[in-house]
Every structure is written in structure tokens, then in C-alpha cells.
Amino acid sequence: MKSASVFLDKGGVGKTTSTAHFGVALSEQGLDVLLVDLAGKQGDLAKHFGVWTDLPDADERWPNIATVLSDDWSMVKEKIPDAAEDMIVSTAEGPDLIPAHVGLDQVDDDLASVPVPKRYQMLESFLDEDIEPLGYDVVLVDLPGLTNNVTLNGLWATERVVAPVELGEFERQQMAMLKEDIEELSDNFEKDIEIAMIVPNRVDSRTTLADELLEELNEDWNGLVAPASVPKSQDIRNSQRSGETVLARPDDELSATAKRAAESYRANSEALIEEL
Numbered sequence: 001m002k003s004a005s006v007f008l009d010k011g012g013v014g015k016t017t018s019t020a021h022f023g024v025a026l027s028e029q030g031l032d033v034l035l036v037d038l039a040g041k042q043g044d045l046a047k048h049f050g051v052w053t054d055l056p057d058a059d060e061r062w063p064n065i066a067t068v069l070s071d072d073w074s075m076v077k078e079k080i081p082d083a084a085e086d087m088i089v090s091t092a093e094g095p096d097l098i099p100a101h102v103g104l105d106q107v108d109d110d111l112a113s114v115p116v117p118k119r120y121q122m123l124e125s126f127l128d129e130d131i132e133p134l135g136y137d138v139v140l141v142d143l144p145g146l147t148n149n150v151t152l153n154g155l156w157a158t159e160r161v162v163a164p165v166e167l168g169e170f171e172r173q174q175m176a177m178l179k180e181d182i183e184e185l186s187d188n189f190e191k192d193i194e195i196a197m198i199v200p201n202r203v204d205s206r207t208t209l210a211d212e213l214l215e216e217l218n219e220d221w222n223g224l225v226a227p228a229s230v231p232k233s234q235d236i237r238n239s240q241r242s243g244e245t246v247l248a249r250p251d252d253e254l255s256a257t258a259k260r261a262a263e264s265y266r267a268n269s270e271a272l273i274e275e276l
Ligand SMILES: Nc1ncnc2c1ncn2[C@@H]1O[C@H](COP(=O)(O)OP(=O)(O)O)[C@@H](O)[C@H]1O
Pocket: 010, 011, 012, 013, 014, 015, 016, 017, 018, 044, 145, 201, 202, 203, 230, 231, 232, 233, 234, 236, 237, 238, 240, 261
């Protein structure tokens, strides 16, 4: 089972969008894909697939992804052998998904009192012991736009990071910081965490500035920049609002930019699976 976290230490860069689109593009390749939403209680990933409002109320969803990251998990799964399977939701576009839960906030605080390295290993154990036996080929984890204990669980478990970035000087610095953070984490725990792919997102390809910035990104990150940039497309936003990805529609129903976005995700997902 291959896995990656979608992460950049910043909100609104396209992490959830990328997780959803990579997930669908990978399942179009015939892979069994599981997406895990650790990105906060809003349930953005489940909303992206239009399944959030179908879920029972938060207090009826137990056990859930927050339980997985808690001390109770080993006891829970002993009592409820199908606990992991029961929290998986299927989507109309291929990938299965474990939705976020309001309990993730509390769990992040609680993890602070768990001794290291166990504090960072909760998700890894879950993926190894409870998810891998279900036969998934790929797991993608959507992480919060900040580095907290939940984030570190994602990085630890997957060891590979897909980072969506916009093209700009600020983002260039952000990537350098991400690199430092990952190296520090790797050094501290003798853990081999690496960036698997940097995906330029929301690119306005009509500008020469975009070309220059892309060239710079390629210089900084030789070989790790995705083969295709994802253009800025209003259709991505619109599809997300109606609970689907742009990959759900046939090409002839898509605007030119959405069509290019779909092509990019398909090309990038082939490169990603090679990289993982
Ligand atoms: N390539 C794109 N073109 C247009 N809008 C985009 C694109 N990528 C993401 N968005 C929009 O930007 C917003 C933030 O994206 P999101 O994936 O939720 O970011 P994050 O998960 O990093 O916070 C969403 O409304 C999303 O629809």
C-alpha cells in the first residue's frame, strides 16, 4: 500500500482540492484509493464529494477518525472488529473516504500528553494494522494547513508529501520552510520523510511571470515539480460547491481551463504513483 500526505503549512492553497482530484485520477487508473481527512472538523473533503450532509450527526459517528488518534483506539477495535471499515464512506467518483470529525481538535490537544514517539505514530499503526488489510492500493491524507500533532501523524505515517503551491515569492519561501521542517522531523526521529511532488496550483498560464516563477521552482526543486501545472479554473470552485471534482464530468462539458486542470491531474497522478 502506497501513501502520501497532501500538505503545505498554509490554508487555502489547494490541499483538499488536490487530495480529491488526485484521489479520483488514481482510481481512474484502476487503483483502490482511500482518502483520509485529517484537515479539521469542517469535513471539506467529504463536502468535495457531496457526502458530508448524508453522514449521521457528529455525536452518532463513533468511533471516528478522532478515535483512531486517541489512546482508546486499541481497546475500541478489540471490542468492535469492523471499527475501521465502518468509518469508511464510498463516493460516487471512485475513492473511498474517511471523513473528518469534530473530535480532531480535542485529539490534537490530547496527543500533546502522549510521550514521543508514540504521539506521532497513531496514524501509522492504524494504516498498517487496520487499513492495509482492507486491500487499498493508495492512501492519501489531507492535512491541516498548520503543523500540529495531527499533521505530524500524517507526515510520519505516509513519509511522502504532496505540496500544492501557488507560484509566487512568498510560496517559494514557504516551500523552503517546509523542506526545513521535514528535514528536522526526519533528523529528530531518524525517519525518512520526503517531498514526493510539488504541484503548482491555480496557475495563470497567460502570464510570463508564471513561466518565470515555474522555472525558479524547477531550479529549487529539481525533478520534484509535477509534470503539469494546474490552471486557475472557476469550474474547480464551482464543482467543489456542487460536491464533485472536475474529473466527474466528460471533457466536452468542461470549460477550457477545467479541461486542462483535468488533464493535469491525470498526468500528475501517473507521475505520482511512479514516485511513491
Ligand atoms: N486550480 C484552482 N482554480 C480555482 N480555484 C481553486 C483551484 N484550486 C483550489 N481552488 C479553490 O480555492 C479554495 C481553497 O482550496 P482548498 O483545496 O480548500 O485549499 P486548502 O485545502 O489548502 O485550504 C477552494 O474554494 C477551491 O475550490
